[in-house]
Amino acid sequence: xxxxxxxxxxxxxxxxxxxxxxxxxxxxxxxxxxxxxxxxxxxxxxxxxxxxxxxxxxxxxxxxxxxxxxxxxxxxxxxxxxxxxxxxxxxxxxxxxxxxxxxxxxxxxxxx
Amino acid sequence: xxxxxxxxxxxxxxxxxxxxxxxxxxxxxxxxxxxxxxxxxxxxxxxxxxxxxxxxxxxxxxxxxxxxxxxxxxxxxxxxxxxxxxxxxxxxxxxxxxxxxxxxxxxxxxxxxx
Numbered sequence: 001x002x003x004x005x006x007x008x009x010x011x012x013x014x015x016x017x018x019x020x021x022x023x024x025x026x027x028x029x030x031x032x033x034x035x036x037x038x039x040x041x042x043x044x045x046x047x048x049x050x051x052x053x054x055x056x057x058x059x060x061x062x063x064x065x066x067x068x069x070x071x072x073x074x075x076x077x078x079x080x081x082x083x084x085x086x087x088x089x090x091x092x093x094x095x096x097x098x099x100x101x102x103x104x105x106x107x108x109x110x111x112x
Numbered sequence: 113x114x115x116x117x118x119x120x121x122x123x124x125x126x127x128x129x130x131x132x133x134x135x136x137x138x139x140x141x142x143x144x145x146x147x148x149x150x151x152x153x154x155x156x157x158x159x160x161x162x163x164x165x166x167x168x169x170x171x172x173x174x175x176x177x178x179x180x181x182x183x184x185x186x187x188x189x190x191x192x193x194x195x196x197x198x199x200x201x202x203x204x205x206x207x208x209x210x211x212x213x214x215x216x217x218x219x220x221x222x223x224x225x226x
Contacts (some may be wrong), residue, residue, distance in 0.1 A: 004155075006155075038118070040218070041218070042200075042218035042219065043200070043216045044215065067154050088153075089153050090156070099144040099204055099206075099214075099215060100144065100146050100161055100202070100204075100214070102157060102158060103148075103155035103156045103157055105154055105155045106153070106154065106155045108153070112152070
């Protein structure tokens with residue numbers, strides 16, 4: 001089954017700790033994205049990558065880091081520098097020539 | 113003025129009703145228009161994709177684009193309780209980069225009551 005797999009689904013983190021969210025896709029898509037979704041704020045782009053070993057900051061990259069060592073994988077690290085990390089995180093991907101994106105099921109991060 | 117405006121609702125209708133969901137936009141360069149459906153605590157799923165103006169129908173769903181008015185709509189006929197979700201509009205312009213340029217509305221929460 002082709003799709004985008006995010007893990008874990010739910011994650012609790014203590015303040016001051018870094019946490020890494022996994023995203024894997026088997027759609028053979030070139031581009032991958034990370035969004036954050038907060039109630040009433042809509043989707044906000046954190047980072048995106050159009051090709052392996054290259055990525056760009058989105059609108060709210062501060063406090064986050066990513067890597068793109070493989071086409072299929074685009075992990076997101078939420079660092080202790082992120083002031084309000086509690087949110088729903090969505091990974092997405094798209095073909096290089098496409099104009100739309102496809103989302104994973106999301107990861108809920110709660111800082112306790 | 114925000115690039116994309118979408119009424120957050122909530123919108124509550126009885127089962128079987130015709131639902132109309134709408135977005136307005138300000139960027140006349142937008143040519144690709146999408147509707148996503150997002151169930152509670154799930155990722156958005158692509159529901160409809162339209163290029164430029166006109167209508168597109170898929171089962172009970174019809175997407176309509178009016179570029180002259182900068183207005184897009186999603187109609188749901190014979191609405192079902194399973195249609196209860198948040199609906200997000202999204203749009204992008206041609207030749208302005210990849211899908212990172214996709215602009216989303218904030219979503220309209222719909223509840224269909226049995």
